[in-house]
Amino acid sequence: MQIQNTNAPRCRRCGQCCRKGGPALHVQDLPLLQDGSIPLADVVTLRAGEWVYDQPAQQVMPLSSEMLKIKGRDGTWTCLYLSPESNTCAIYATRPAECEALFCEDVAPLRAMYEEERLTRADLLPEGHPLLELMAEHDRRCDPRRMEELAKAAREGDGQAGEELKEMVVYDIEMRRLVPQKSGMSAELNDFFFGRPLHVLLGGMSVKVYHSGDTVRFNFQA
Known part of the structure; x- marks a missing residue:
């Protein structure tokens, strides 16, 4: 019988990742935009040349290509869908692919997909x-x-x-x-x-x- 390691790192749902910025959107997220789970009014286009916070690198860098991203709230980059009071996500059941991949103690999965198959305005x-x-x-x-x-x-x-x-x-x-x-x-x-x-x-x-x-x-x- 395999014994589960209860000490393995796991997401504490503290909301810190969400406060650093909402996710970029990828091809996998296209159905969420098409069925209205994520309205276009909640999406901001970051254009090539803009300086943005790179989650895996954890630093501000200029974009080499266009990116679609969930907007921030209250004049910050805190994800629009995060409730700051309860640290809950309004769309957790249908959250974008980056949100599923992101874990602050192991960013390797996010880094592997970060620049792959990003959506652009032309895709929509x-x-x-x-x-x-x-x-x-x-x-x-x-x-x-x-x-x-x-x-x-x-x-x-x-x-x-x-x-x-x-x-x-x-x-x-x-x-x-x-x-x-x-x-x-x-x-x-x-x-x-x-x-x-x-x-x-x-x-x-x-x-x-x-x-x-x-x-x-x-x-x-x-």
Whole structure:
């Protein structure tokens, strides 16, 4: 008779992993999105070039390719589906694949699947979707890597870089205002279609964005 090792490490369901960020979504999770278990309004697109927290590496790194992720709550990366008071998950029975693989005392299973078969926006939108062209244009004009280059140059006093950065941020703001207005879609879907707003990404670089009439101004904080 095999004796079970009751001292083997096991998940204590303390919620710490969930507080460090919700899961990225993979091909295995496609049915959860298709049947509405995970609404698109609860998903944020992280685009190539954005700096994000890498769970297996446990450090902030730039993304090499697009990633879909469960949104955070209350202005943090704490997973939207975690109840902070009770450390319970609202979708535990149908949780995404990364959640099943993640165990803080042994991240090997998560590391093995982390960059494999990640879902992208294109996987969820049919060919010919009316927003595909707008998304591509937004990606071209609001590239996070270019944004970072411009912000660094503007911080050093490059006025032309500052003006280009303003144009980029204003375009991002207007896209997020006009698309819901003209299409009738919920503004909560902006984070899925267009990723995180540029003012949020700039905030991670200690650049505060203020609206000023039809434009914006920046405060480059120390």
